Amino acid sequence: MGTNSVNRRDVVKATAAGLLAVPALGSLTSCATGGDEDTKAEKGKKSAKNPLGVKENAALQAYIFNGGYDDKYARFVSDMYEKRYPKAEVDQKKTERIATQVQPRIIKGDPPDVVNNSGAEMMSISKLVKNKQVSDVTELLDAPSWDDPDVKVRDTLVPGVLEMGQFGTDACYQLNIAQTVYGIWYSDTMLRDRLETEYPKTWDDMLALCKKAKKKGVHGWTYPAGHPRYMFFSMYSMFGQAGGRKQLDAFDYLEPNAWKTDAVKQVFEAYEELLAKKYVLTGFDGKNAHIEAQTAWTKGKAVFIPDGSWVENEAKDTTPKNFEMRVGASPSFDKGDPMPFGTLYAPPGEPYIIPAKASNRQGGLEWMRMMYSKKAAVNLFREVSSMPVVKGAIDGMELPPGVKSAQQAVKAAGDNIVIAFFKEWYADLWRVDFDSVIGKFMNGETSVKEAMNAMQKAADRTAKDPDVTKIKKS
Amino acid sequence: MKTETQPATGGQTSGKQPSGRTRTSGGPAFALAIILPPRFTPERVRNDRRYRTLDKYRFIVGFLALPLLFYAVFVISPFLQAIYYSFTDWAGGASANFVGGDNYVKMWNDEKFWDSLQSSLLLLVVVPLITLVLGIFFAYMITAGGRHRRGQAISGVAGSSIYKIVYFFPQVLSIALIAVVWQQVYSSRSGLLNGLLGSVGLEGLEQRWLGGDYKLALFSTMAVIAWSFVGFYVVLFSAAMGAIPKDVYEAALLDGAGRAATFFRVTLPLIWDTVRTGWVYMGIQALDAFAVVLIMVPPHALKVTPVYLYERFREGQFGYATAIGVVLLVLSMIFTLIVMRIGRRDQIEY
Known part of the structure; x- marks a missing residue:
C-alpha cells in the first residue's frame, strides 16, 4: 500500500459518505416498536387440582419490587409453586427499578410472567392497559381459591381489589395484595401518659391538642418535607369528609374546578393553621426524609405523622417497646360533614400484573392464586406486618399494635372506606404535581388559594393532555 | 498542543502519474479490481488513472468500515429512530401513529x-x-x-x-x-x-x-x-x-x-x-x-x-x-x- 497517499480530507469525505448511507441502514434495522408477533403461551391440562391449566414443567419468572417489603414474602409463594410443580423452576428476581428492568422486555414482547409493579419507578399501569400489555385476570378471579375449591378467588378478597384493577373496564388488570391503611399515626403512650388526652375527633380538638403539646415542648406534627406528598395520607379522607364522595369522584374524573371547591379550601386552611401556629416539625428534606421524620416521631419529638401502614415495619428499629403505635382516622370539621369521623383512606396496595405476552401466563396466574392463599397471606403479614387483602386471613392472630389498630380502623370505617383512584390512574398528577404543590404549600411559599389554583391547573392539564389515557366512569 | 498543519494538497496530484491517458473500457475488470489485491489486478487496469482513486478509497474503507458500522448502528440509528418517534404518539405499545408536529x-x-x-x-x-x-x-x-x-x-x-x-x-x-x-x-x-x-x-x-x-x-x-x-x-x-x-x-x-x-x-x-x-x-x-x-x-x-x-x-x-x-x-x-x-x-x- 505504499503507493497510497491518504490524507485527512479523503478520510473525512469517505466518513461523510458512509454516514450519509446510514439512513438507508437505519431503516433496515428493526425499530423498537417491533415484536408484535404472537408468542405461544405455555399451557397444560386443566384439572380439579390444576384449575388454571398450568404446564407443570414450564419455568416461571417473577420480578419483585425491592422496597420496604423486601422479597422474602414472595419467595415463600415461589417455594409453594416449586413444591406444587416440582418440575418447574421459579426464577425470582428483585429490583428497585421495575420500569428499567421490565419495561423494555414488555415492549420487546418477552416479559416476565409475574411483575410486582410498585415503587417510585413503577410502570404507568394506565398505559400498560391501553397498550394491551397486561393480562385480564378474570380467569383467575373466577377460578376456585387455593384453600376452598367451592369458593372463587374473587370472593376471598376484600372490597376494592377488583375495583382498583378495572381502570374503567369490565376486566381486571391489576392485583393488589396488601391493604394499606393511611391516616394519622401516633403513639398511644404519648397521648395517654405525656399529654393526658385522647385522639382528637375534630380539627378543633386537634389544634387544642397541638397547643398542649407545644407547651410541653413537643411538636404536634411532623412530615417528610422531601416527600411532601405524604400529606395526602391525612388530607385525602378529610377531602371526603368535607365534600363527600362527590368531591372524591370529581378528583378521579378530572372534573373542572374539582380542586377549587369549598371542601378543598377547608382542608387546606386547616393545615395552613397548623403551619401558621408552628405546630409542625419541619426540615426533613432529603431523599431519606421519610425515615428521618419517622425517627423523630418515634423518638417523641412530634405527636402525629401522616403515613401509611408500612410505617410500623419501616420504623421498627427506632420504635421504643412501649410506644403503642396507633393509627387514627383524620379528624372531621363538624357534625354536618357529608362523611363522618372514621372515614378511612384504605386502598388495597402493592400491585401485581401478569404481562399479556408472558410465556407462562397460566403459571403467573397460578402464582397469584397461591399468593391469595391463607398460608401466603399469613406469611405476608408475618414478613412485612401489612394486612393482606385475603378476607379473615389474620383473624385471631396476635397482631402488633400498629396493625391491630389499623384493622380496628378499617372495621370502624365500615362502608366509609375511600380510595383515591386518580392517584393510580394519573400517577403524575399525584406523584409530581401534588408533590410539588403541597411541597411549596407546606414550606409556606404559597397560599391556600395559590395551592388550589396550581392543583386545578395540573388537573386541567392532565385532562387536556392527549398522551394521558383518560378513564371514564364505568 | 500541536495543530494540524498538514497541507490539504494531497499527494495524488503531484504523484507520478503513469502514462495512462488510455481510456480503458474494462468495466467488468474494473469492478473486479475492487476486491482484488494489486498484484492480481490486471496490468491494464492498474495503469488506469482511476485505479489510484479506487485503491485509495478502498484502503480508507478498509479500516473505516467496521468502526463506521458500529457508529451507525449504535449511535446514528438510535438518533434517527428517536427523531422518527418524536413525530409519533408512541406509548410503548406495538404500534406508533404518525402525528406530525403535535408533540412539538x-x-x-x-x-x-x-x-x-x-x-x-x-x-x-x-x-x-x-x-x-x-x-x-x-x-x-x-x-x-x-x-x-x-x-x-x-x-x-x-x-x-x-x-x-x-x-x-x-x-x-x-x-x-x-x-x-x-x-x-x-x-x-x-x-x-x-x-x-x-x-x-x-x-x-x-x-x-x-x-x-x-x-x-x-x-x-x-x-x-x-x-x-x-x-x-x-x-x-x-x-x-x-x-x-x-x-x-x-x-x-x-x-x-x-x-x-x-x-x-x-x-x-x-x-x-x-x-x-x-x-x-x-x-x-x-x-x-x-x-x-x-x-x-x-x-x-x-x-x-x-x-x-x-x-x-x-x-x-x-x-x-x-x-x-x-x-x-x-x-x-x-x-x-x-x-x-x-x-x-x-x-x-x-
Whole structure:
C-alpha cells in the first residue's frame, strides 16, 4: 500500500459518505416498536387440582419490587409453586427499578410472567392497559381459591381489589395484595401518659391538642418535607369528609374546578393553621426524609405523622417497646360533614400484573392464586406486618399494635372506606404535581388559594393532555 | 498542543502519474479490481488513472468500515429512530401513529417544559463558567503560580503535585455517589453544611439547601456539578499548560511580565483551544445534570429538562419524551456552534 497517499480530507469525505448511507441502514434495522408477533403461551391440562391449566414443567419468572417489603414474602409463594410443580423452576428476581428492568422486555414482547409493579419507578399501569400489555385476570378471579375449591378467588378478597384493577373496564388488570391503611399515626403512650388526652375527633380538638403539646415542648406534627406528598395520607379522607364522595369522584374524573371547591379550601386552611401556629416539625428534606421524620416521631419529638401502614415495619428499629403505635382516622370539621369521623383512606396496595405476552401466563396466574392463599397471606403479614387483602386471613392472630389498630380502623370505617383512584390512574398528577404543590404549600411559599389554583391547573392539564389515557366512569 | 498543519494538497496530484491517458473500457475488470489485491489486478487496469482513486478509497474503507458500522448502528440509528418517534404518539405499545408536529406543539404550550428548560439553560450558561474559571485558576496555580525558584522560569505553588491529585478525587467517584454524599451534606437537620455554619455561630445562614426555595436548590446543584468536574479541568488545563515551552515564559519574564500579564498574554491564548473544547464538554454535562438532580434534589424543588424527559418516559409518553430529547439535541448543537464561533482565533503553533 505504499503507493497510497491518504490524507485527512479523503478520510473525512469517505466518513461523510458512509454516514450519509446510514439512513438507508437505519431503516433496515428493526425499530423498537417491533415484536408484535404472537408468542405461544405455555399451557397444560386443566384439572380439579390444576384449575388454571398450568404446564407443570414450564419455568416461571417473577420480578419483585425491592422496597420496604423486601422479597422474602414472595419467595415463600415461589417455594409453594416449586413444591406444587416440582418440575418447574421459579426464577425470582428483585429490583428497585421495575420500569428499567421490565419495561423494555414488555415492549420487546418477552416479559416476565409475574411483575410486582410498585415503587417510585413503577410502570404507568394506565398505559400498560391501553397498550394491551397486561393480562385480564378474570380467569383467575373466577377460578376456585387455593384453600376452598367451592369458593372463587374473587370472593376471598376484600372490597376494592377488583375495583382498583378495572381502570374503567369490565376486566381486571391489576392485583393488589396488601391493604394499606393511611391516616394519622401516633403513639398511644404519648397521648395517654405525656399529654393526658385522647385522639382528637375534630380539627378543633386537634389544634387544642397541638397547643398542649407545644407547651410541653413537643411538636404536634411532623412530615417528610422531601416527600411532601405524604400529606395526602391525612388530607385525602378529610377531602371526603368535607365534600363527600362527590368531591372524591370529581378528583378521579378530572372534573373542572374539582380542586377549587369549598371542601378543598377547608382542608387546606386547616393545615395552613397548623403551619401558621408552628405546630409542625419541619426540615426533613432529603431523599431519606421519610425515615428521618419517622425517627423523630418515634423518638417523641412530634405527636402525629401522616403515613401509611408500612410505617410500623419501616420504623421498627427506632420504635421504643412501649410506644403503642396507633393509627387514627383524620379528624372531621363538624357534625354536618357529608362523611363522618372514621372515614378511612384504605386502598388495597402493592400491585401485581401478569404481562399479556408472558410465556407462562397460566403459571403467573397460578402464582397469584397461591399468593391469595391463607398460608401466603399469613406469611405476608408475618414478613412485612401489612394486612393482606385475603378476607379473615389474620383473624385471631396476635397482631402488633400498629396493625391491630389499623384493622380496628378499617372495621370502624365500615362502608366509609375511600380510595383515591386518580392517584393510580394519573400517577403524575399525584406523584409530581401534588408533590410539588403541597411541597411549596407546606414550606409556606404559597397560599391556600395559590395551592388550589396550581392543583386545578395540573388537573386541567392532565385532562387536556392527549398522551394521558383518560378513564371514564364505568 | 500541536495543530494540524498538514497541507490539504494531497499527494495524488503531484504523484507520478503513469502514462495512462488510455481510456480503458474494462468495466467488468474494473469492478473486479475492487476486491482484488494489486498484484492480481490486471496490468491494464492498474495503469488506469482511476485505479489510484479506487485503491485509495478502498484502503480508507478498509479500516473505516467496521468502526463506521458500529457508529451507525449504535449511535446514528438510535438518533434517527428517536427523531422518527418524536413525530409519533408512541406509548410503548406495538404500534406508533404518525402525528406530525403535535408533540412539538404540545411542548411549545407545556409550561412545565419551559420551567424545566429555564433551569437547564441557567445550568448551561453558569456552570461551565464557574467550572472553567476555577479549573484554569487552579491549573495556573499548580503549573505557574508559585514563587520563582532559581533556574526555573515558572513553577507551581508549594505542594502543587498533591493538589493536582486532591482536585481529581471527585472525578474518581461515581456521579451517583457524589449526589448521595452531597444530599447528606445539604440535609437541613443533620447535614454537614448547616452543622458547620451552626458550630461557628452563623446559625442565621443555615438554609434548607435542597427542599426549600427553588433558587437555592438550583444554586446547590450548580455547586455540586462544578465541584465534581473542576478536578478534571485542573488536570486537563495543567496538561495543556505543561505543553507550553518554558522559553516562552522565560521570554515573557525577561520582558518584565508579572504573573497576571503572563497569564493573560501568554498562558490563556496558548491553551485557548483546550478551553474551548472543555467549554463545550462542560456545557453538555451541565445541560444534562440528570443524575445529580434526580438523585440529590427532591422532585418538587427543581426540575431540569432531562429529568422532565425521564418522567415523560416513566409515564409511557414515549413519543413526547423523544421530542423533548430531540430539542435537547438541537440545543446542545446550537451551544456547541456558538462556543466554537465566539472562541475562534488564529491557531498558534509552537
